[in-house]
Amino acid sequence: MQAYFFEGEEAIMDTSSNISATRVPSYTSYVTQQLIAENETNIQNVTNLVVFTNSYTEAGPQENNLQETETIVLTSSEKFLWAFTVSIYTVGGMIGSFSTGICVKKFGRKGALLASNSLSIVGAILMGTSKAANSLEMIIIARFLLGIFAGLATGIVPLYLGEISPKRIRGGLGVVNQLSITIGILCAQLLSLKEALGTAELWPVLLAFTGVPSVIQLCVLPFLPESPRCLLIDKDREDLARKALIFFRPTPDVGDEIREMREEARAESATEQQTVIMVIKDKTVRWQLLSVVFIQFTQQLCGINAIFFYLNTIFEAAGVAGDAQNYASVGVGTVNVFMTVISVLLMDRLGRKLLLAGGYAVAGLFCIIMTIALNLQDQISWISNLSIACVIGFIIGFAVGPGPVPWILTAELFRQSSRPAASAIGCGVNWTFNFALALVFPFMQDGMGPYVFIFFLFICVIATAYVIIIIPETKGKTFQEINGLFAKRNNVKLSDVEMEESTRHIVREQ
DSSP states (O other): OOEEEEETTEEEEEOOTTOOOEEEOOHHHHHHHHHHHHTOSSGGGGOOTHHHIIIIIOOSOOSSBTTSOEEEOOOHHHHHHHHHHHHHHHHHHHHHHHTHHHHHHHHHHHHHHHHHHHHHHHHHHHHHHHHHHTOHHHHHHHHHHHHHHHHHHHHHHHHHHHHHSOGGGHHHHHHHHHHHHHHHHHHHHHHTSTTTTOBTTTHHHHHHTTHHHHHHHHHHGGGSOOOHHIIIIITOOHHHHHHHHHHHSSSSOOHHHHHHHHHHHHHHTTOOOOOHHHHHHOGGGHHHHHHHHHHHHHHHHSSHHHHHHTHHHHHHHTTOOHHHHHHHHHHHHHHHHHHHHHHHHHHHHHOHHHHHHHHHHHHHHHHHHHHHHHHHTTTOTTHHHHHHHHHHHHHHHHHHTTTTHHHHHHHHSSOTTTHHHHHHHHHHHHHHHHHHHHHHHHHHHHHHGGGHHHHHHHHHHHHHHHHHHTOOOOTTOOHHHHHHHTHHHHTOOOOHHHHHHHHHHHHHHO
8 A cells, every 4th residue: 555645845655554644735835746747738737636635535724725734644545545546647648648549540630639628628527516526536537537638638739730830840839739738837836826726715616727728729629620641641632631731831832742742642552540559560660669669758767757856855955935835836837838938949940859869968967966966955055056956957958858859759750651559659658657657756766865866867868879879850851751761770671752752852951
């Protein structure tokens, strides 16, 4: 049985069966901590564990201001329900992400996005009414539905953005997905402050707010066309694909893009839409698949979650008071948004490879400094300020590369026939390691202490080397050209169409 203990704001996992009490942190600060730790897709991040305390045990604080810390004694069954409520979101995320290929194949990119919003809206309604119904079951079901929605969104949104974007700015538009995530997290942090919705009376409104972005999308997305590539290559509707391209482009002259898609359709003419199993067995995309799996699991294991786990400890050592830590966390979220904006501007100038490798290198450097700072912060008073600098530095490295680039490459490295299934695999790996790290990290922290960052340093070093050696630069290239870059490594021969496309790209570069 796993029991969670909270000493002030710091979470510690304990596996002892003799524990009889669970210390619950302040509502607002835990909302903020949980939002960042889960790294969820949009403002549905406001779902958090304190809801369990308020609606199930009815032992939550009775004051309007939820900043006071309460001690609540939970039975073994209640502890199990607590842990189950936590994990069900990520379980839903894994299910949703692995279902991406099936949903896209059945409904298309746009249709799958529209359909997935129903999960978010139903989840928001359940969250918003759970307190009135005094039902923990409603919260558990809502978190599961929101997890499925988030898993689908992390797969479908990058896919849609990658296919509607012109190649010269495809990277920058791809980062907009990650930018929206960071903005959603920041909005959730702001809304969960006690001055906003982080009170005993308003927390159902806070949780129900997750449905607002979905309602907005349901109002806007019907007016946008389906992916032009899906229309022409998958459905053989060149007339609709041309109209869609004209809608998305500032000019009606889309002949070059239509020709490029026709060539890809010719190359794909003998290939059916692939399933997950087919992609795994397909030797022609072996290294693309290995690369996507690698960069998705290293994104989760590079240390970003550990940084936020230690955030309140670092703030306390630096003399930041309890209430002020919430605002300091908002400041960190603001830095995350700002650096993701910078990534939007740099992605199609510097390229994916440089930003991804450079981001892991910067993160690894700050893992070293963080290890030193955490070990010395009790001996040297000013060293805690260095820890805060490490947090900012790590976030800068993560936000410009490891944060957004894996989602871009997941959509770029595959042909039309294998892209949906490959996206499902990549997103599924990301969510699976998210879940695994949530289970394992507390034990790692308990056993290694601040030296846990040495493990993350090792991951960052391996990731940097892999990106430099294996992953090619995809900036400004068509999907056919990108596929050709892996042909030699996959030990496959390019088709005549792909040879023609590759030759034309070399001529353009000269």
